[in-house]
Amino acid sequence: MTPPSSEVSRAQAWGTLLILTAINFLNFIDRYVLSSVVDSISSEFVLSDAQAGLLAVMFMVVYTVASPFIGFLSDRSIRKYFVAGAVALWSLATVGNAYVEDYESMLAMRALVGIGEAGYAAAAPAMISDVFSPKERGRKLAYFYLAIPMGSAIGFMLGGAISANATEWFGPGLFEFLRLDAFPAPGWRLAFWIAGIPGLIFAIAAAVMREPVRGAMDTPESKAEAASQLGPKQAVKRLFASPAWRYATAGMTLLTFTMGALAFWGPTFLIRVHGYDEGAAGTVFGGVTVVAGLIATLLGGFLGDRAYAKGAGGYLKVSGWGLVFAGPALALVPVFGAPILVLILIFAAEFFMFLNTGPINAAVVGGVPSNVRASAMALNVLFIHTFGDAASPYLVGLLSDSTGPALVAAGIGENAAGAGLSLGIMLSAIPVFLGGVWLLRGAKYLDGLPDGMTAKDR
Numbered sequence: 001m002t003p004p005s006s007e008v009s010r011a012q013a014w015g016t017l018l019i020l021t022a023i024n025f026l027n028f029i030d031r032y033v034l035s036s037v038v039d040s041i042s043s044e045f046v047l048s049d050a051q052a053g054l055l056a057v058m059f060m061v062v063y064t065v066a067s068p069f070i071g072f073l074s075d076r077s078i079r080k081y082f083v084a085g086a087v088a089l090w091s092l093a094t095v096g097n098a099y100v101e102d103y104e105s106m107l108a109m110r111a112l113v114g115i116g117e118a119g120y121a122a123a124a125p126a127m128i129s130d131v132f133s134p135k136e137r138g139r140k141l142a143y144f145y146l147a148i149p150m151g152s153a154i155g156f157m158l159g160g161a162i163s164a165n166a167t168e169w170f171g172p173g174l175f176e177f178l179r180l181d182a183f184p185a186p187g188w189r190l191a192f193w194i195a196g197i198p199g200l201i202f203a204i205a206a207a208v209m210r211e212p213v214r215g216a217m218d219t220p221e222s223k224a225e226a227a228s229q230l231g232p233k234q235a236v237k238r239l240f241a242s243p244a245w246r247y248a249t250a251g252m253t254l255l256t257f258t259m260g261a262l263a264f265w266g267p268t269f270l271i272r273v274h275g276y277d278e279g280a281a282g283t284v285f286g287g288v289t290v291v292a293g294l295i296a297t298l299l300g301g302f303l304g305d306r307a308y309a310k311g312a313g314g315y316l317k318v319s320g321w322g323l324v325f326a327g328p329a330l331a332l333v334p335v336f337g338a339p340i341l342v343l344i345l346i347f348a349a350e351f352f353m354f355l356n357t358g359p360i361n362a363a364v365v366g367g368v369p370s371n372v373r374a375s376a377m378a379l380n381v382l383f384i385h386t387f388g389d390a391a392s393p394y395l396v397g398l399l400s401d402s403t404g405p406a407l408v409a410a411g412i413g414e415n416a417a418g419a420g421l422s423l424g425i426m427l428s429a430i431p432v433f434l435g436g437v438w439l440l441r442g443a444k445y446l447d448g449l450p451d452g453m454t455a456k457d458r
Contacts, residue, residue, distance in 0.1 A: 012210055013131035019205050020124045021144045023087050026199045027117055028151025029158065030094040031059070033195045034110075035264050036159035036282030037188035039271060044185050045103045049417075053397030056264050058107045060390035062114030063121075064382050071122035071378020072232055075371060079123040084207035086123075090116025091199025097192040098180060121381050126373035129365045130212035137366060138308060138315060142301025142358025149293015149354055153286035155195065156267060160282020162191040235375045241456040243449065244367030245376060247316055247442025248360050253384045254435030255323055258330065259353055260389020261396045261428040263289075266346065269425060272418035274339050284343065292347045296322075296354035304359030312452025313443030315363040319356030320439030326352035327433025334422035353432065360439070366453050396424035 034041075034055060042052045074082050093112035100106045125141060132140045162169070166187030178193060180186040239245050266289075267281040276284065300318060307314025330349035336342055368376045404420025412419055449455040 012212075016131050016209065016212060017128055017140060017143060019202070019209050020083070020128060021147060023083065023120065023199070023202050023206065024124065024144055024147035025151040025154070026087065026091070026195075026202060027120060028147050029155040030090055030113060030195050030199065031117065032152040032155030032263060033094075033159035033191050034097075034155075036156045036267050036278070036286070037163045037191055038264075039268060039278055040163050040185055040188040041106070044188075045106075047103065049397035049400050049421075050394060051103065053264065053394035055106060055110055056260070056393040057390055059110040059114045060260070060385045062111040063118045064114075064385040064390055066115050066118035067122055067378040067381040067385075068375070069378075070119050071374045071376075071381075072235065074119075074123045074126070074374040074378070075235070078211050079127055079374065080206055080209055080211050082119045082123045083127075084203045086116045086119030087199045087206060088116075088203035089119070091196045091203070094196030094199070095193050097196075098178070098189040118378075118381070122374045122378035125361060125365055125377050126370075127212050129373055130370065134366055135309070136305065138304035138358045138362040139301040141361045141365075142297050142304075145357040145361060146294060146297050148357060149297060149350070150290050152263060153290030153293070156282040156286030156289065158195060158282075159188065159191040160267065160279045160286070162194065163187040163282075164277060164279030166190050235372045236379065238372055238456070239368060239376055239379055242367040243442070243455055243457070244312075244316075244363045244446060244453050245380070247439060247445070248319075248363040248367070249380045249383050251316070251319065251323065251356075251435045251439035251442065252360055252364075252380065253388045254431040254438065255353060255356065256384040256388030257392045258326075258428045258432035258435075261392040262330065262346075262349070262425065263389075264393035265396055265421060265425065269334075269418075269421055270342075272415065272421055273334070274342065285346070288343055288347050289350055292350040293354040296351040297357045300355040301358030303355075304362060307359070308362070308453070311443075311447045312449065312455075313446035315359035315366075315453075316439045316443035316446065319360040319363075320436045320441075320443055322352040322355035323432050323436030323439065325436075326350075327429045327436065329429075330432065331426050331429035334426045349429075356439075363453065392428065396421070396428060399424040399427070 038052050041047065070082065090113045093109050093116060096109045096112070097106060100109060125144065128140055128144055129137055164187065170190070172181065175181040175186050178190070180189050183189055267285045270276040270281040270285060271278060300322065304315045304318045307318050326349050329345050329352065333342055333345045333349065336345070364376055364380050365373050400417065400420035402420070403423055404416030407419035407423065408416045446452055446455070
């Protein structure tokens, strides 16, 4: 085992960021390949929209419940081994999706993916914060979280393209070798298989990387506070004592509700309402996501660090304005019939949502000492997913099932499936707008505190 060192070289810092960012790409590829093949899965297993949405809910519920326990353990142990075990588990479970024979088995595989990703989400941002100084964390976390738009987009495009073209691109020998030839629709299964395999290689890379020292780049005051070991109750109490953590977590929860619904149902919306086939929907939606997310995440990290240099509430201010603008853009998506206008509005909505990624995560880890940073991320995960995207795909699917026929009967929409889903996407814009208002309030509050970002309630 390579012992941690208190000296952080730039080579170690960038090496840590590179490995963890690559794994984060795989994290989101594995998570979102499901969204682009959900119609094929629904057809094979004869699922309603609510049942299909429950596949995403199962992942999020398990991911959310497991995160606090794993985060607490990660704050007290060697984090690189959590990362290595986590990526190995979720990768094996993703491959397992290729071989499920019924709906219940797929729910079980998604649950295992959730456990694996929980082990990673808490540890990785805390490790990055230990190798970069506070003044540059916004940009470095923006690089790390590029995986959200780009990994998600690759998942959308990979799943849709392979599912639609598997029999043309691959000969029958591959399906026989992988033992997928017995299934009626092996295309979507092959997508899961291809998405899962690379993670096993990166699990090894994580296990042999150098473990960062907790708090190595923090101020002396933060290091002094982090010197004591906190129990579970003390750790939770310390997190809630941080105004920066509270405001950031609440705003992220409202954002995540909206983003989770759009990510899951976006390709299906293009299929039902605008006539795309499954492959094209995944490719187009993924393409819009990757371009919007790449530009916005990089720009947001830069703007966040600039704004933070001018005031303690800078990170929340950049994030807040992004979410305020995202709400109206998303609400207009179902209004227009011209596909080009719809794609422009989806681009705008995703751009403003992704603008917050680096800044708001910098606020989550920057507002607490290093001895509770993994716990800060883990408890943040608990809230944003419990009250965010753990429920939103299911609720939008349920709304689609229940309102579609009535909307068509009232002359709204051409088909029940499309009309109901359009209404669900429109209403999902409300939480993200409210999240922006909340973050702007938090930015003003932090600007007025003597200790700013690192302030804690007495």
